[in-house]
Amino acid sequence: MQSFPVFSTVSKLHVVFCRSLLSTIAMCGTKFEYSARELVDMPTQTRGRLAGRKWLPGALRAGSKFPEYVPNPRENFPAFYRANASVAGCTPIRDFAKDVREIIERELHVHGALLFRGLPLKNGNDFSKFMRRLKDSLMRYEGGTAVRHEVAGSVYTASNDPPEYSIEPHNEMAYSDQHPLKVFFFCDVPALPGHGGESVITDVRQVSKKLDSEVVKNFKRLGIRYCRHLPTKKPGGYTSWQQIFNTEDKAYVEQYMAKHERSYRWESDGALTSWFRRPAFRNHPITGEEVWFNQVHSQNATYFQDHPLWAHLDIPSIKYPSNSYYGDGSEIEEDFLQHIREVLWEESVGFQMQKGDVLIHDNVFVGHARLGFTGKRKLLVSLSKD
Template identity: 45%
Template sequence: MAAILVTAYRCGRSRNVQTVWSRISHKVHNNQPSTSFGTEVNLVETHVDWASRAKLHPARIRGRKWLPGSASPNYPEFLKPPKDGYPYVFTPDDNTTASPEGCAVAVRKVVHEVLEKNKNGAVLFRGLPLQTAEDFSRVVNNMGLKLMRYEGGGAVRSEIAKDVNTASDEPPEFCIEPHNELVYTSHYPEKVIFFCLDPPSPGAGGETVIADVREILPRLDKDVVDKFEKLGVIYWHHLPSHTPGAYNSWQKAFLTEDRAAVERHMTANGTSWRWEDGNLSWWITLPSMFKYRGQKLWFCGPVNHASHFKAHPLWFDKDLPDHHFPFTTYYGDGTDIKAEVLQHIRDVLWQVSMGFQMQKGDLLVLNNMYCQHARLGFTGKRKLAVALAKQDQDCPEDY
């Protein structure tokens, strides 16, 4: 493996890889009960030639069916491949057979160094001896993180292991837009962790998309930013009771059949709501900017808008008012967000986005404050799992 330089984000210094390895390469002595015979995990930074892979199977963005806003001439024609260091990639330096618990300790050390200390947005682990949702669950439950339930989320997901859900149960042809996880709530996670259970076939789509949040704000029109900063965003959700069709029910979204439990959750998280014939509408007004580690970030999701459903295979032909779609957005004063403003934001999000097809066993850790994520539509197989973690207070010096 060729030595490379690891560069801290947005600073003028770099450190030789040997110095970094002394801090983040980590041997794990596995004392956990396991059927595996290996005892060590030694993770090293690895170079991936993303550009060459993208040339073999370019992923079209502009004009793509089931991608909201893709008719815009300002969309890139093709999805860009990742750049060096975004994400950082780490692999075992040998054929380890360590248990998931053993892998977790090594992964946690790298995450602490790369995402927390160096303030990067994404790190990918490839080649770990992990296969199943249960393996993934054992990893995330032994990383020392404060895992959280997907309570009140708008995505269609299913629980498949302890603290682990499917990443999305949306129709495979649909493209999920770049977004910060649970940005429309006051209880968003700091870390989003994906695991590839079943990879897409080469050329079949399904690219996992990431976008550096710190590249978004400088590209947005100043007048657009100023208005959002002044007014904020209202996030509106409409959830029927158990209903067949494309809706996500409030029972599934809030993981309960108890209306009182839903109301307690709403109260605790500063959310307004109303019940109508057993159906739930809820809304919250949030700022468009968020100060994180001393830096102001664009941390909002105006494109969580009813227009999203006009390019959705289950919703495109539905004649509904905006507030009767599963979700929509407004300015904080209740006025509509103009279509050209939403398109401008979508243009910028895709201009800064990069993507790649995940491989079987890939584990991708994102800092949700610094990195948005998305998915391109696909044909054939593809299945990812996801786990969410709250802000890590084990490293108070970083905040």
């Protein structure tokens, strides 16, 4: 009679158990599928129109050279990462954050923008948790010019501007000495198909190369003077200095002005007027590459003159929420502002974000924008200093 080792059954069970364990590990591993060009090109008839668009600064100007439609995404702009379907339901947010951070550190300054899809994020609280797990140095949105409010820890609405308004391409807080180096957008409520609301990113590296040499020379020599006019808080008013600085304390605001070397005055009606000079270019902290980095166009009075809340008003330029000049205080040529806008849109791409998407961009190399929309749409934003 043939004899068998007494441990054979145990060994077989052990093998089965190990295979099951390995399968579970593989299934719940935090891996992404990468694609250089995952986003489907939008057919012309469904893409966001730029030329002649109402409530888009510069689009209705005589002789405008805006692209007819917002361009489609290009290869690796943005680079696309989809969570494997097998891992989305069993991998905790902290593990996804670890993998996302590794990809950011390796790829963000190369591609400029990364889009992650399939993360287990359902709302602003999940996004806030995800951002804390990334272990970035998150910023409070203080002293900025966008109309937004905080919805969770270090998470804000992307913009509270009227939905019909199209926000121009810009680098976040490029007018400030305290701008973020990374910007994170989370799609909480996607726009309905055919209702607009495309998310837009702009390759500022290419913008710097395409700007007219006379424009570049003027701004390199003179820099930019930003002026801001913030009313005191009142019902139905535009963003007040109390909202911008999250305080009612004028002394706190004055300390902020001194710290950031800004000139200011309090107006007789309680408003705050301030002005300061900033360069038009900056070098990337990793690559050293010099790029166009400012908001001379989107902080100019012409931005508000094409805005539904301001277009009906006949007021001096200095009374708009912001205005921009050359660094010596002289006026910027309107043709130069229009040229800047045209080049920014030429180097932009647009696409629809889906529920739960996270779009990350390097704030020095890449700007962002939004096309107007109808219906519901809600993006959230978080800012990082490193």
